Amino acid sequence: MTTPQIRLVPLSAATMEALLADDLPTANREAGVELTELFLNEHSKWLLNFRLPQVKGDPGSARWLIHAIVSEPDGxxxxxxxxxxxxxxxGMVEVGYTVDEQYRRRGYARAALAALIEQAAAEPSVRVVRASISPTNAASLATIAGFGFLEAGEQWDEEDGLELLFERAV
Incomplete structure (x- = not known):
């Protein structure tokens, strides 16, 4: 399978606020891309509610938080x-990714992970990239395979339960 071409578009506080208000047209204008209903589902709303205070407290952190995964060249x-x-x-950053169900099994998660690793490696302050994955999430475990991640332990997450920790140097 050929890896799809993507770009990552960071979401601003204004975009997040519009999404939390279920105002997709305003969110699209703010983001400069056509966001989808995926950004309005329960999991995405939980994530937006969690990340918005981070961006408001430190607007520069937006480049580290939620990005739209945009397929290229179609947008x-x-x-x-x-x-x-x-x-x-x-010097550790932890990655996360979600691909809309209709686009799964096409390489987008691997492309997003590769882009996140590349972005992290370009930052002098980053030394380690971490992924935390449920031991039952076969798709995410397969996604990180081949990227040089090594199992580094486990943790209990209040939202997700048991997670295996994987890390790789950049």
Whole structure:
């Protein structure tokens, strides 16, 4: 399978606020891309509610948080991806990604992960990229395969339960 070409478009506080208000036309204008209903589902709203205060507290953090995954050259938004925040004191960033069901199994998650790793590697303050994945999430475990991640432990997440931690140097 050929890896699709994508670009990541960071979402501003204004875009997040519009999405939380179910105002997709305003969110689209703010983002400069045509966002989809995926950004209005329960999981995305939870994520937006969590990330919006981060962006409001530090507008520069938007480049680290939620990005639309845009397929190129057609410009179709196929999901969202980003980091849990800017690099921590140890130079670690944690990645996350969601591909809309209708675009799954086409390589978009792998393309988004590759773009996130590349972006992190370009930052001198980043030394490690982490992924936390449920042991039952076969799709995400397959997505990180081949990217040099090594299992680094496990954690309990209040939202997601048991997660395996994978890390790779940049």
């Amino acid at each position: 179709t938004v196929v999901g969202h991806a980003g980091y849990h925040g800017p690099p921590d004191e140890n």
